[in-house]
Amino acid sequence: MSDAALRTTLEPRIPALAGLRRISLRIGEAAFRRLVKLGWLLILPAVTLPIWIVGTGHGWLPEQILPRPQDVLHTLRDMIASGELAQHAGYSLRRVAFGFAIGATAGLIAGSAMGLSRRVDDYVRPLFTAIAQVPALAWIPLAMLLLGIGEGLKIVVIAKAAFVPVVMNTSAGIANVPKAFVEVGETFRFTPLQMLRHVVLPGSVPPIFTGLRYGLTHAWIALVSVELLASSEGLGYLLVWGRQMFWLDTVLVAMIVIGVIGFASDKVLAVIEARLQRWRIDDVR
Incomplete structure (x- = not known):
């Protein structure tokens, strides 16, 4: 085949090949970033686990204070098999779900009113700050007097x-939506409802979800605290039960489960936030 014929055959394919190359590079970069994040995530376990194994093997601390990793895994397996762990986790998840739903809904309503109206903010913020x-x-002590120690508390x-x-x-x-977004809405002569729906709420998605994620974290902290004081x-x-009985393997299992559930729930909110921000252009002011 002559050079001219070969060039005629390959030229239409060059843009497609370049596009495939760019796609493969993007996929490679995304995979590399995920590997880097995973590496940072595994640094702490990679450091603490060997120290834990060596420390328990050499008896640095009594087993009543620091159980062996295999003992913790054995307890975890037994609690999963018996259904005990699922039962306790189910109680905690239901409490967090109901409490977080109520607190987050009320927080979104109150925060939206304060962000949209300066007058409401002036009246409500002093009491809210207090x-x-x-x-x-x-x-908790006041709530115990009013609600007892049941689920309501x-x-x-x-x-x-x-x-x-x-x-x-x-x-x-809501109060700090970028001015560029508001100017676009004014250019299109949006009504107040359209401005709220198409400009204010989408523009305030990042801080709102930051608040939701912090709220969920605080909800888990409050859950563990109130269950420590008033729960069976x-x-x-x-x-509490593991500490009282000196079953430190049970304590560590509960801590691991709390951490895993909290991490997973935070990631779920992060995924939802990313989906709601697909349209967003970074560094828009």
Whole structure:
């Protein structure tokens, strides 16, 4: 085949080959970034696990204080097989789900009102600031007097813990929507409802979801705290029971499960946030 004929045959394919090359490079870069994130995630276990194994093997601490990793795995397997772990995790998950849903919904409503109206913010913020300064744990004695030690107490404490960060981030996010977005809405002569739906709410998605993620983290902290003080079931109760009986393997199992569930729930919110921000262009002001 002559050079001219070969060039005529290959030229139409060059853009397609270049496109495939760019796609493969992007896939490779994305895979590399994921590997880097996974590597950072595994640094702490990679450091602590060998120290744990060596320390228990040489008896640096008594087994009642630091059980062996194989003992923890054995306890985890037994608790999964017996259904005990699923039962306690189910209690905790239901409490977090109800409490977080109530606290986050109330926080979104209050934060939106404060962010959209300066007058509402002036009236509500002093009281909200005073409430926010009192930790969720400090409300437990008063809540016990009013609600007893049943499920209502746990739901209220969890809801309060989630309420505060959601209000703070939602109000700040709505009040600080980039001016460029607002100017676009004004150019198209949006009505107030259209401005809210198409400009304000989409533009405030990042801080709102930051508040939701912080609220979920605080909800888990409040859950464990209230279960430590007033519960006979749940992952927090496992921590107390294991400490009282000097079953440190049970304590570590409960801690691991709490960490895994909290990490997974935060990642779920992060995925939802990323899907809601597909349109967003970085560094728009």
